[in-house]
Amino acid sequence: MPVGKIILEGEELPFTYTHKKVKNINLRITSDGEVHISLPRGVSKERLLSFLEEKENWIKESRQRILARKMQREAAWRNAVPLWQESIFTEVLDEVYARLEPYLEEKPKLVIREMKTRWGSCTPGKGKITLNKKLLYAPRICIEYVVTHELIHFLHPDHSKRFYHFFDTVMPRHKEYKKLLESQNIL
Ligand SMILES: [Zn+2]
Structure with missing residues (x-):
């Protein structure tokens, strides 16, 4: 899977992407907080980067929420017998x-x-x-x-x-x- 990078709050965030038969660019955050994108063929790099910039807040918030949940789960785990x-x-x-x-x-x-x-x-x-x-x-x-x-x-x-x-x-x-x-x- 190809990999790209965006800068979020001065921090480099890698993302992976795949070309699919989709109409729009779709964005997904995995349960590990990784950013994955599926996009139609022919979308330029500029278009992709401006899409990611538009979504910057959403990505930030989603990742925070997902990573917090992950930490909670891991903490629950450590406390279990x-x-x-x-x-x-x-x-x-x-x-x-x-x-x-x-x-x-x-x-x-x-x-x-x-x-x-x-x-x-x-x-x-x-x-x-x-x-x-x-x-x-x-x-x-x-x-x-x-x-x-x-x-x-x-x-x-x-x-x-x-x-x-x-x-x-x-x-x-x-x-x-x-x-x-x-x-x-x-x-
Ligand atoms: Zn099986």
Whole structure:
């Protein structure tokens, strides 16, 4: 993704941009406070920079709000009891595994860590699933959704039709839970 820079209050702020089939220039601030722009092809650099200047206050305020929220979340995290954190993941894994036990050879080992871009992953060869610690901020059903998704990968390693067919069978509302998780804006 190409990168540019704007100066906000004397401070250099990098942004990334992509060309898309859109009519207008669209601006988005990620949950990490990064600025991302999508724009139609043919927009000149001058036009882009003047757009960013117009939006300077909005960018500043949004970033402040988002970064404050992020700090709050991180503080809440540090104050939480680690044992309690882990126990909800173990609890959910036990539940989901109980449902899928007829299909699986053994209960996978659980690894919990903070990840930037994904909610979970699985390593069937090592009989292990990894969950993103940030799931603690999501509703419990979303944790169930991620654990179910990862456990199904032990049967279907890709996101094929068979994967989703199985998902539909064991968790008919999984699409809804995925949307709910994405709407939490915590990744
Ligand atoms: Zn997957």
